[in-house]
Amino acid sequence: MAEKEQLIIESGDAAQPFKYAVGMHGSKFFTETRDNMRLMGLKCPKCGKVYVPPRGVCGKCFVEMDDWVEVGPKGVIGTFTILRFAFIDPETGQQKPVPYGYGFIKLDGADTLLQHYIDIKDESKVKIGARVEPVYAKERKGNTRDIEYFRIID
Amino acid sequence: MAKRVAIVGTGQTFHKSHRPDVNGQELINEAVQRALADANLTMKDIDAILIGNMDHFEGINYVDCWSVDGSGGVMKPVIKITTGGTTGASLAIGGYHMVGSGMFEKVLIIGWEKNSESDTTGAITTAFDPIWDRQVFAGAISGLAAEAQAYMARFGASERDGARVSVRDRKHAMNNPHAQLRKEVSLEDVLASPMLADPIHLLDVCPRSDGACAVIMASEDSAEKICPVPDWIWGTSAHNTYSYLGDGDWGRLTSMEQCAKEIFKKAGIKEPRKELDVIEMYQPYSFAGLIWIEDMGIIGHGEAPKYVWDGNTDMGGELPVNPSGGVIACNPIGATGLIRCAEAAMQVMGKAEGRQVPDVKFAVSTGFGGCMWTNMLLHGKRKPN
Numbered sequence A: 001m002a003e004k005e006q007l008i009i010e011s012g013d014a015a016q017p018f019k020y021a022v023g024m025h026g027s028k029f030f031t032e033t034r035d036n037m038r039l040m041g042l043k044c045p046k047c048g049k050v051y052v053p054p055r056g057v058c059g060k061c062f063v064e065m066d067d068w069v070e071v072g073p074k075g076v077i078g079t080f081t082i083l084r085f086a087f088i089d090p091e092t093g094q095q096k097p098v099p100y101g102y103g104f105i106k107l108d109g110a111d112t113l114l115q116h117y118i119d120i121k122d123e124s125k126v127k128i129g130a131r132v133e134p135v136y137a138k139e140r141k142g143n144t145r146d147i148e149y150f151r152i153i154d
Numbered sequence B: 001m002a003k004r005v006a007i008v009g010t011g012q013t014f015h016k017s018h019r020p021d022v023n024g025q026e027l028i029n030e031a032v033q034r035a036l037a038d039a040n041l042t043m044k045d046i047d048a049i050l051i052g053n054m055d056h057f058e059g060i061n062y063v064d065c066w067s068v069d070g071s072g073g074v075m076k077p078v079i080k081i082t083t084g085g086t087t088g089a090s091l092a093i094g095g096y097h098m099v100g101s102g103m104f105e106k107v108l109i110i111g112w113e114k115n116s117e118s119d120t121t122g123a124i125t126t127a128f129d130p131i132w133d134r135q136v137f138a139g140a141i142s143g144l145a146a147e148a149q150a151y152m153a154r155f156g157a158s159e160r161d162g163a164r165v166s167v168r169d170r171k172h173a174m175n176n177p178h179a180q181l182r183k184e185v186s187l188e189d190v191l192a193s194p195m196l197a198d199p200i201h202l203l204d205v206c207p208r209s210d211g212a213c214a215v216i217m218a219s220e221d222s223a224e225k226i227c228p229v230p231d232w233i234w235g236t237s238a239h240n241t242y243s244y245l246g247d248g249d250w251g252r253l254t255s256m257e258q259c260a261k262e263i264f265k266k267a268g269i270k271e272p273r274k275e276l277d278v279i280e281m282y283q284p285y286s287f288a289g290l291i292w293i294e295d296m297g298i299i300g301h302g303e304a305p306k307y308v309w310d311g312n313t314d315m316g317g318e319l320p321v322n323p324s325g326g327v328i329a330c331n332p333i334g335a336t337g338l339i340r341c342a343e344a345a346m347q348v349m350g351k352a353e354g355r356q357v358p359d360v361k362f363a364v365s366t367g368f369g370g371c372m373w374t375n376m377l378l379h380g381k382r383k384p385n
């Protein structure tokens, strides 16, 4: 008997449009970044933890937060990696620009880390604890891309 | 009426990178048939089914509905549980709750995945926040690399230390006919394999697999009649940590710490290193084999590299970890956590064949999810008090 042919059905090039609400807290963060190049966090009235990205509730205390505080814009690398393998970004359908610096940034005054690109021109400087500052996009639209990346300033 | 719960049968497929010869329900059926045969039961004996996977991997929703011919769920209660990487372990915990409640006598639990059917990184991305987390996101590997980087900075561990864990698991996989990657690797092989995301090399991480696993749980009313040496579930625990990726305490797995404390306290285990006999850990990459046994309380923080280098977690060592070869050798994601549970059960039941650790009294199995979640089960030979 001939070897069986095993068929595969492919899904093709269909696009799926999504529209995600940022919410009032995220919107405040993005408009401050866009209009004033200020980074804002929300402080928990109970435990004092400052959250970036801002969100309405401190999960640990389960209380609502509305105390805005300015954070950064400078900070340190909390942890990081350098992505070196090529893959398709499902958000854009394009290949990610590997290699790229993938940072978890601890902005001054914040207690959580913000994920963003880190400049890796000099890889030897990319270390946990290195001081960084944001490089803002010239044309800011009110999303995470308003910061192009974080630059090491040590 | 709360009942004690035991695992009385397990079944697995022979996991492969690609199973184009079967569709989802046919793959599921292979594991179900083997679990029923192992327990010497038929579908007539099964009162309810729990099934799960990460349905965005295949892009096919409602496996609870469409798989009933293969799962045995025709005209039976079927419930789906899906919790990301922890799915398989959450299924086991759900089964424990159902049988333990006294409302279902025998429950069939199924975890499965056909990772070959879509783009794994693309699908994982859909589990993360579209506003804040996706811009730099790179699938499972970016968070794991960041964790390893933080651990290395905190405790001075090296890439060689991580590689030692891969060498162990790939060696162990040689004893497991169900594992996907059955070829030993050396330290040099791991360190020379392509750097994916610093400090993680290709051979530090799990593959993606097609596979299914099924586990049958029964209450104390029938467990010992079905199976001479059932695997008693002594306790379960599940903890989830954060909303956004940057909220994590990178370099530590606090959910693991919390689960271990809770479960060991419940069982009266004071020195897990001495009292446990084997661990089947959902360890998707090598460095987790260091970091997470510290968080589990097996040894102190920063002490794992030496403990692993000394052979303590190898077969024949003080506390063997992943006799099956673990996740680094095989990862059908929705099944992976349940495979850990099944493997731990087989160790307790004395059915682990070439990968059997002698005289297992207590075993731990875990599940791990991308939001640094942990699920944990404690398995024991003795019936719990």
Ligand SMILES: [Zn+2]
Pocket (backbone or CB within 6 Å): A044, A045, A046, A047, A048, A049, A058, A059, A060, A061, A062
């Ligand atoms: Zn709080």
